[in-house]
Amino acid sequence: xxxxxxxxxxxxxxxxxxxxxxxxxxxxxxxxxxxxxxxxxxxxxxxxxxxxxxxxxxxxxxxxxxxxxxxxxxxxxxxxxxxxxxxxxxxxxxxxxxxxxxxxxxxxxxxxxxxxxxxxxxxxxxxxxxxxxxxxxxxxxxxxxxxxxxxxxxxxxxxxxxxxxxxxxxxxxxxxxxxxxxxxxxxxxxxxxxxxxxxxxxxxxxxxxxxxxxxxxxxxxxxxxxxxxxxxxxxxxxxxxxxxxxxxxxxxxxxxxxxxxxxxxxxxxxxxxxxxxxxxxxxxxxxxxxxxxxxxxxxxxxxxxxxxxxxxxxxxxxxxxxxxxxxxxxxxxxxxxxxx
Numbered sequence: 001x002x003x004x005x006x007x008x009x010x011x012x013x014x015x016x017x018x019x020x021x022x023x024x025x026x027x028x029x030x031x032x033x034x035x036x037x038x039x040x041x042x043x044x045x046x047x048x049x050x051x052x053x054x055x056x057x058x059x060x061x062x063x064x065x066x067x068x069x070x071x072x073x074x075x076x077x078x079x080x081x082x083x084x085x086x087x088x089x090x091x092x093x094x095x096x097x098x099x100x101x102x103x104x105x106x107x108x109x110x111x112x113x114x115x116x117x118x119x120x121x122x123x124x125x126x127x128x129x130x131x132x133x134x135x136x137x138x139x140x141x142x143x144x145x146x147x148x149x150x151x152x153x154x155x156x157x158x159x160x161x162x163x164x165x166x167x168x169x170x171x172x173x174x175x176x177x178x179x180x181x182x183x184x185x186x187x188x189x190x191x192x193x194x195x196x197x198x199x200x201x202x203x204x205x206x207x208x209x210x211x212x213x214x215x216x217x218x219x220x221x222x223x224x225x226x227x228x229x230x231x232x233x234x235x236x237x238x239x240x241x242x243x244x245x246x247x248x249x250x251x252x253x254x255x256x257x258x259x260x261x262x263x264x265x266x267x268x269x270x271x272x273x274x275x276x277x278x279x280x281x282x283x284x285x286x287x288x289x290x291x292x293x294x295x296x297x298x299x300x301x302x303x304x305x306x307x308x309x310x311x312x313x314x315x316x317x318x319x320x321x322x323x324x325x326x327x328x329x330x331x332x333x334x335x336x337x338x339x340x
Contacts, residue, residue: 051091060119103137145220149299164243206232223302235295241326248333
């Protein structure tokens with residue numbers, strides 16, 4: 001009887017907690033649906049620029065499902081490569097085939113090499129040795145080097161979001177926030193104080209993750225460490241403001257955890273860990289509302305392509321916009337605690 005009574009109490013708790021029921025039944029379906037769209041999307045073609053390339057080789061590359069774009073000069077092709085429009089450039093230099101790889105994604109570089117080598121061997125088995133060079137990265141660039149910048153941003157974002165949400169919720173459940181609201185302090189001052197206090201530790205965490213990854217784990221680094229720290233700080237600031245905002249709508253730590261499959265997991269699919277070009281075009285547009293997409297894009301640009309501040313300025317402004325918007329919404333969310 002006691003076992004039955006305990007079981008009935010737990011069942012009633014679940015039935016009354018609609019958010020938990022939604023997490024239990026709907027969140028797995030949401031994640032599986034996203035995975036289906038990601039892995040069963042459209043095929044990804046290699047975009048290869050061709051400069052003075054013989055017609056038979058171009059034809060073989062096209063039959064290998066590569067998108068061949070002819071250019072009249074090497075300078076024009078290199079501009080397209082720098083802009084991210086191409087994965088590689090193939091040319092004939094003094095009678096020998098030459099390949100210039102974009103190089104930031106090792107898997108794409110390997111695919112281009114395999115396709116081109118097959119095309120050259122089929123055309124001329126005794127063709128001269130292929131000369132390979134890299135615009136970004138190097139021959140020994142690993143998958144960890146390519147995904148590392150994304151992982152730095154993700155871990156900074158995830159742990160700050162989780163800790164900020166739980167810590168701010170504890171301020172509410174212990175009565176600290178209620179006592180603050182009983183004073184003449186403004187809501188904006190409360191939000192600013194919490195963000196400054198939590199922000200100091202998130203800054204230290206972001207710096208630790210970035211420095212450890214680059215100087216201890218030896219992750220590939222071609223840009224400025226200060227820009228990496230700046231982007232990591234902006235990501236953690238966005239996570240901090242978002243975490244405190246969502247904690248206003250939670251009553252227990254478990255409900256903070258419930259936001260992870262709804263807020264964090266979808267961002268993973270759009271962060272750069274998976275090829276966005278493989279997704280359906282309408283799904284790719286969802287990346288524009290994902291803060292982690294902008295942070296990861298800038299981090300990869302800095303660390304792998306050696307980009308400067310001018311190249312990542314758009315990402316910086318968008319992340320700042322997210323942080324300001326979430327902070328303002330935090331102020332509004334405090335109205336339900338105390339109307340001013």
